[in-house]
Amino acid sequence: xxxxxxxxxxENKIQEKRISRKLTQQDLADAIGVTRATVVALERGAYNPxxxxxxxxxxFFDVSIEDLFQFKPKHxxxxxx
Amino acid sequence: MKKFISWIxxxxxxxxxxxxxxxxxxxxxxxxxxxxxxxxxxxxxWEVMSWSLILWFACFVTFMVLxxxxxxxxxxxxxxxxxxxxxxxxEEVIMGLAARRSFVATTALxxxxxxxxxxxLSVARxxxxxxxxxxxxxxxxxHFSGSDTGSHPxxxxxxxxxxxxxxxxxxxxxxxxxxxxxxxxxxxxxxxLREA
Numbered sequence: 001x002x003x004x005x006x007x008x009x010x011e012n013k014i015q016e017k018r019i020s021r022k023l024t025q026q027d028l029a030d031a032i033g034v035t036r037a038t039v040v041a042l043e044r045g046a047y048n049p050x051x052x053x054x055x056x057x058x059x060f061f062d063v064s065i066e067d068l069f070q071f072k073p074k075h076x077x078x079x080x081x
Numbered sequence: 082m083k084k085f086i087s088w089i090x091x092x093x094x095x096x097x098x099x100x101x102x103x104x105x106x107x108x109x110x111x112x113x114x115x116x117x118x119x120x121x122x123x124x125x126x127w128e129v130m131s132w133s134l135i136l137w138f139a140c141f142v143t144f145m146v147l148x149x150x151x152x153x154x155x156x157x158x159x160x161x162x163x164x165x166x167x168x169x170x171x172e173e174v175i176m177g178l179a180a181r182r183s184f185v186a187t188t189a190l191x192x193x194x195x196x197x198x199x200x201x202l203s204v205a206r207x208x209x210x211x212x213x214x215x216x217x218x219x220x221x222x223x224h225f226s227g228s229d230t231g232s233h234p235x236x237x238x239x240x241x242x243x244x245x246x247x248x249x250x251x252x253x254x255x256x257x258x259x260x261x262x263x264x265x266x267x268x269x270x271x272x273x274l275r276e277a
Contacts, residue, residue, distance in 0.1 A: 053170060
């Protein structure tokens, strides 16, 4: 599968939060101003959102960005700890 | 300005059948033949179609200039070519990736065409003299010319195989590159959209 702009280093809890709020993917897509396909890609981890979209999603769920998105680098090379 | 551009785009699409009809018609009858028929209806129709063609051509040139310089026209055309509406940032990313792939694919094709057009290859039999006991010669080289003069370096002796320049017309090459670029862009965009 092609992962556009996603390298597997960022995980998110979008699906978990959406289900806990009993929202459909379309509801979430409408709320944060994207298409349903983008919500699907976000939940599958196939797409890393822009900073703006990440903020929109975290504000919608009323959580911080760090609560919604976790940076878990698979390759530590070149990263400052 | 927007209305004018919109009118140009609409006219280009709407008048296309007329232009195509005129092109096909001109294959069978020349302008002088049609005028010599002296049938007012046909001559009048031909006249109207001729003016439509002139207007269509003027619109086409204007549209091409807009396509080069106007950002909004570029964006709208790209969306039309890719068959995608760019509804959100993910689709914008996909379009960018498709454009990058299309650029590389077209550059590769153009480089290949440039290489093939410069390459000269010739296999010849040398009738009277032999070089180190061999009676044939193979020459490979490059011939670059800024203009199409039609002259190419020739081998001595009886040529059995010769390649120089591309066996496609200039129009054919331009059409091939255009179709290649449009297809590669559209296919890349579709593939990315399907898989991502």
